[in-house]
Amino acid sequence: MEKTVVIDGKQIRFKSTAATPLRYKAQFGTDFFSDMMKMYPLTKMDIENSMEDEEVLGKVFQTIDFDMFYNILWSLAKTANKEIPEPMEWLDEFEEFPLMDIFPEVQELLMKNLQSKKK
Numbered sequence: 001m002e003k004t005v006v007i008d009g010k011q012i013r014f015k016s017t018a019a020t021p022l023r024y025k026a027q028f029g030t031d032f033f034s035d036m037m038k039m040y041p042l043t044k045m046d047i048e049n050s051m052e053d054e055e056v057l058g059k060v061f062q063t064i065d066f067d068m069f070y071n072i073l074w075s076l077a078k079t080a081n082k083e084i085p086e087p088m089e090w091l092d093e094f095e096e097f098p099l100m101d102i103f104p105e106v107q108e109l110l111m112k113n114l115q116s117k118k119k
Contacts, residue, residue, distance in 0.1 A: 001112050002080060005105045008094040014073070015080035016109040024075040027087070032075070035068050036110065069099050076106055 002015040021032035074087040084090050091097060 001109055003106060003109060005102055007098075007102060008096045010094070012077055013080035014076035014106045014109055016076060016112055017079055020075055020079045023079060024071065027075065027078075028071045032072075035065075035072070038065060038068065066099065069103060070097075072110070073099075073102060073106065076109060 002013060004011050004013050006012070024030075024032040024035075070087065070091065074084075074090060077090070078084050
């Protein structure tokens with residue numbers, strides 16, 4: 001599955017395949033699925049309707065590992081385009097990289113790797 005997202009005026013392709021979790025582990029040395037599960041507590045929070053609530057925002061920021069978000073996005077982009085550089089070099093290409101806008105756009109790609117097919 002593939003999706004294109006505009007980031008800082010550039011069209012960036014993101015793609016998820018069976019190799020994405022392996023690419024993630026090879027690059028960052030941690031398990032893709034374990035890291036994804038660290039985000040599970042966020043699904044229990046009503047973030048969208050609580051942006052003004054400092055207590056909820058505090059919990060969100062304590063829960064989020066922002067490095068992991070960048071790493072996941074890099075892995076999805078690298079899967080779509082083998083020519084992108086190493087993570088730091090790639091991120092340096094952007095003046096703006098709004099994680100909270102980008103991540104919801106690629107959420108479906110991530111869910112495809114986590115879902116099971118029931119018969």
